[in-house]
Amino acid sequence: MKHSKRLEIFEKVRAEYAGFLASVLWKLTGDKELFAEALQYALLEMWRKVEKLDGEKAGAYIYRIALTANSKAWRNRIGRDGRAGQPQLNIEEDPQDRVSSSESAGLIRRAIAQLGAKQAGAVVMRYLQQQSYESIAGKLNCSEDTARSHVSKALAALKSKLGNLI
Amino acid sequence: MNRENIEEILKKLGSEDVPADMQAIAEEASEQFSKTLTPSRQHIWSNVMRSPITKLAAAAAIAIIVLGGITFWPSSSENGKWWLGPPAAWGQEIIAALDTIKGITCRERTLLVIANGSKHTSGTWNIIYVSHDSYRNDIYDGDFLREIQWYVPDGNNMIQHYVRFDLECYGAVTHKGTFGNHDPIERIRFHVWHLDKADKLLGQKVIEDRNCVGFEISASEYGDNPKEWLDRIWFDVETKLPVWIEEHGRPVTGKPNVTFTNIKDQFDYNPELPAGTFIPEVPDGFVNAHPDEIKAAREK
Numbered sequence: 460m461k462h463s464k465r466l467e468i469f470e471k472v473r474a475e476y477a478g479f480l481a482s483v484l485w486k487l488t489g490d491k492e493l494f495a496e497a498l499q500y501a502l503l504e505m506w507r508k509v510e511k512l513d514g515e516k517a518g519a520y521i522y523r524i525a526l527t528a529n530s531k532a533w534r535n536r537i538g539r540d541g542r543a544g545q546p547q548l549n550i551e552e553d554p555q556d557r558v559s560s561s562e563s564a565g566l567i568r569r570a571i572a573q574l575g576a577k578q579a580g581a582v583v584m585r586y587l588q589q590q591s592y593e594s595i596a597g598k599l600n601c602s603e604d605t606a607r608s609h610v611s612k613a614l615a616a617l618k619s620k621l622g623n624l625i
Numbered sequence: 626m627n628r629e630n631i632e633e634i635l636k637k638l639g640s641e642d643v644p645a646d647m648q649a650i651a652e653e654a655s656e657q658f659s660k661t662l663t664p665s666r667q668h669i670w671s672n673v674m675r676s677p678i679t680k681l682a683a684a685a686a687i688a689i690i691v692l693g694g695i696t697f698w699p700s701s702s703e704n705g706k707w708w709l710g711p712p713a714a715w716g717q718e719i720i721a722a723l724d725t726i727k728g729i730t731c732r733e734r735t736l737l738v739i740a741n742g743s744k745h746t747s748g749t750w751n752i753i754y755v756s757h758d759s760y761r762n763d764i765y766d767g768d769f770l771r772e773i774q775w776y777v778p779d780g781n782n783m784i785q786h787y788v789r790f791d792l793e794c795y796g797a798v799t800h801k802g803t804f805g806n807h808d809p810i811e812r813i814r815f816h817v818w819h820l821d822k823a824d825k826l827l828g829q830k831v832i833e834d835r836n837c838v839g840f841e842i843s844a845s846e847y848g849d850n851p852k853e854w855l856d857r858i859w860f861d862v863e864t865k866l867p868v869w870i871e872e873h874g875r876p877v878t879g880k881p882n883v884t885f886t887n888i889k890d891q892f893d894y895n896p897e898l899p900a901g902t903f904i905p906e907v908p909d910g911f912v913n914a915h916p917d918e919i920k921a922a923r924e925k
Contacts, residue, residue: 462724473655481651485643491650498651499713502658506717507818531821535711563634586635617631 468513469506476521483522486587487529489568493536500528519598526579533572570620574613581609582617658717705862708838712821715865719817722865723810728898729755732891738874740882753889755810759903766791775905776800786905792919795907813867815847816858822846827857832869833891836862839869853884866894 480501488494504524505512511520571579577599584590584598596606643651707715735747749771754761762774775786783802788795820840827839837859844854851874859869870889877883912919 470659473659477651477655481643481648484651485647486638486641489638489641491647494647495650495654496711496713498654499658499711499717502655503713503717506658531713563630564638567631567634567638582635586632587639589639614631621631 465506465509469509472505472509472512472517472521473502476517479521480525483525483583483587484529487525487568487571487583488532489564493532496535497525497528497532500531501525504528519600522580522584522598523576526576526583530572530579533569566621567617570617571613573620574616577609578613578616581606582613585610706838707862707865708826708840708860712823716817716820719820719860719865720814723814723817726810726866726894727757728895729753729810730891730893730896730898731889734888734890736886736888737877738884738886747885754898754902756898756903761903775903777903777905788905788907788911789916789919790908792916793908793911794914794916794919795911796913796915813870816842816856816867816870819847820858827859829862830859832859835868837868838862844872864894866892868892 480498484497484501485494488497501524504527505521508520508524511517571582574582580599581595584595585592590598592603592606592610595610596603599606599609601609707718731753733751733753735750737745737747739745749764749766751765752763754763759775759777761776763770764772764774769791771791772787772789776783777786778784779799781802783800785798785800786795787797819842823840823842824846825841827841829836829838831837839857839859841855841857843852844850844856845852853874855871855873857869857871857873858867860866861868868890870887872887874884875887877885
């Protein structure tokens with residue numbers, strides 16, 4: 460595809476989804492530095508995959524791009540295994556400690572970044588974007604029952620990761 | 626923490642609006658990124674100095690600088706080591722640098738690697754010339770220019786014209802696909818797209834009198850390829866343009882114990898080339914025939 464055509468598609472998609480990208484990435488990062496980095500990754504990936512964004516499936520691709528960008532930005536901060544830079548919560552000494560609401564949100568964001576693509580996508584669409592299961596199923600290219608299952612498994616995974624932390 | 630609490634926090638996150646300063650950063654970054662995609666990118670530093678985002682971010686003590694849509698962290702940008710910053714950032718810078726290139730020449734060599742570890746440099750090597758829509762391949766056998774191939778667009782296909790100086794013949798072959806399928810600059814772009822998956826930072830070294838930084842990536846990171854296929858690419862620290870590219874471990878058809886390494890070096894960007902560089906030219910007396918026909922005739 461010619462550069463000029465790629466540019467044309469990119470600009471169209473950028474105009475259409477800029478607000479969406481900013482919204483999703485802010486909700487997933489909640490941190491200025493992470494937000495800026497994830498945004499860079501997302502824009503770069505949009506340019507790389509611009510051919511795929513020229514059609515009906517653009518919305519689904521943008522979701523995928525946003526989630527991947529978010530995971531990359533988080534991975535740079537916390538490491539591939541999610542262990543680097545763990546918050547200093549001293550949870551081993553007193554598991555009953557409760558962290559503040561903002562810290563809880565931070566831990567959940569961090570945990571979402573470590574979920575698999577479909578589970579992360581499902582939980583983001585359901586809770587952060589308040590979408591119906593029908594809409595989620597459409598974007599994940601699966602049945603409504605499967606979409607529900609992804610959401611449920613994502614919540615279980617988050618609970619498993621955060622059980623002792625929050 | 627039970628499931629209900631998690632759902633509650635998730636719902637709360639979902640109701641959060643993007644703060645105005647983040648919205649501003651997003652809009653500015655998106656605009657700047659878009660500008661880097663256009664071929665004529667000028668006065669970038671003056672744009673940076675005018676950017677309100679620069680001031681905003683500095684005030685926030687995060688000290689990010691939006692440079693052509695790219696975020697640099699002080700730790701990497703102040704000491705000039707851009708490659709230590711986020712790959713998304715410098716990857717885009719490299720692509721932007723490549724997008725300004727109107728033409729390239731480089732040398733291409735092949736190194737055969739036998740299973741016992743011995744290496745053999747192929748006797749033939751190429752000089753590649755690339756323009757915006759055509760390219761030319763000069764194939765040398767030692768010091769002797771054995772063949773020139775010109776690839777010129779023909780609708781949705783490419784026509785490969787060739788002249789064999791050793792056999793004194795010429796001809797043409799049509800290849801399916803447009804120039805994009807053959808463009809070596811696209812191949813370099815392909816490498817750059819995947820540098821964020823690089824397995825190893827090879828550090829700095831001087832190549833062809835230029836200070837370079839290298840990366841290594843397994844081809845398995847960008848396709849269904851064996852892990853042993855390794856790509857190494859070295860960039861000029863200053864221009865961010867490739868100086869040396871190696872593709873290791875590629876198989877040789879019919880020789881399971883042999884692999885080859887393709888090496889591209891001696892890059893010259895935007896060289897001044899003679900006007901006729903990309904125009905096929907047949908020397909007087911050469912015949913229009915396939916090389917195999919000439920060889921067969923000579924063997925009789």
